[in-house]
Amino acid sequence: MVSGDDINGSAYIFGTLAVASAAKYAFGAYTRWQKLQRFELVGRVSALNVFPVKSCGGISVQRALSSRLGLRVQGVTDRHWMVTRPNGDFLSQRQAPKMSLLKVSFHGDQVFVDGPGMPTLKLPINPTVVPSLVKKCRVWEWRTEGLxxxxxxxxxxxSFMGQEGLRVLFSAPGLRKRESSEEIKPWGNPAxxxxxxxxxxxxxxxxLSEESLNFLNSNLNKKVTMRNFRPNIVVSTNAAAFDEDNWHEIKIGDKAYMRMLDPCTRCTMTTVNGDLGEKSKDGEPLETLKRLRCFPAYGAAPIFGVNCAVDVEGTINVGDPVYALRK
Structure with missing residues (x-):
């Protein structure tokens, strides 16, 4: 038989736990509220770009979901298709600048790839995953897989690239993804x-901010565009160039939250002329970036733009306000 003292004791313990739980929740809510008060309006989204096929042309959109795996529009997620060489390593404009001539679009349940003198290549957005067609591949040192x-x-x-043994892979749902936190960087990995x-x-x-690009162009004897740097999110800040380097977290619109990881180190891809499908003869804008944006902490490569990761998914629109929590 359960005594009245046992019942009272249990009720006391339950009540204590409930009060502690409520206090913990209230403290967490208050902490989050305090943090939100420190966010400041730093600009607005001026462009959104999705690059379905790695190193091929991008698609400018007005609205997209900031999914954890990349910007997503109509079921198409950023950099989920990739061209690989015979050994499974990824192919990019670094080795094949002609890839910049490939234009990508989506229509219904297909992604279209168009190149000069070629019929349209049509790829299903949601192909059936057949285990025997899942291939191993590699992006830099990270080993992953694709359908x-x-x-x-x-x-x-x-045929388009004039190379043999190329394959086109798709990172289908359920297949292994790249884990950013496992990458080793000399300056540390914040992922x-x-x-x-x-x-x-x-x-x-x-x-990347428009102001940073404008600063670069003011130091060049020719004009380059965002196309040279392939940002997913472009922000107009009305602030000094490279203000984005000082952001720790950002909120876009009402729901989307992102963490800023580390500066994006730049390479010869920035020198590719997307209209000609070849690298610039003078090595610009990379040479100017090396003069202006090289820092000992990041080695010999200049930095331009910031890598980001999503904490809270949400729909992003061009024109949405961008709030930042500074470092």
Whole structure:
């Protein structure tokens, strides 16, 4: 038989736990509220770009979901298709600047890839995953996998690129993703476990301000565009160039939250002329970036733009306000 003292004791313990739990929740809510008060309006989204096929042309959109794996529009997520070489390593404009001539679009349940003198290559957005067609591949040192898109896609890419043994892979749902936190960087890796992407070089997002690009152009004897740097999110800040370097976290619109990871180190891809499909003869804008944006902490490569990871998914629109919590 349960005594009245036992009942009273249990009720006391339950009440104590409930009060402690409520206090913990209230403290957490208050802490989050305090943090939100420190966010300041720093600008507005001026452009959103999705690059479905790694190193091919991008698509400018007005609205997208900031999914944890990258910007997503109509079921198409950033850098979820990739061209690989015979050994499974990714192919990019670094080795094949001609890839910049490939234009990508989406229509219904297909992604279209168009190149000069070629018929349209049509890739299904949601292909059936056949285990025997899942291939191993590599992005830099990270070993991952992808669903082979078939011989027709492979032949198309080989014909356009003038190379043999190329394949087109798709990072289908359920296949292994790149874990950004496992990458080793000389300056340290700020990514957290669960910060993933499909075939991005590092983070699932890259952000750049218009002011930073304007500053670069003011130091060049020719004009370059965002196309040279391939940012997913472009922000107009009305502040000094490289203000984004000082942001720790950002909130876009009402719901989307992102962490800034580390500066994006730049390479010869910035020198590719997307209209000609070849690298610039003078090495610009990379040479100017090396003069202006090299810092000992990041080695010999200049930095331009910031890698980001999503903490809270949300829909982002061009024109949305951007709030930042500074470092």
């Amino acid at each position: 082979d898109c078939g011989q027709e896609a492979a032949d198309w890419m080989c 957290l476990l669960g910060d993933q992407s499909a075939y991005s070089d590092f983070g699932a997002y890259m952000l």
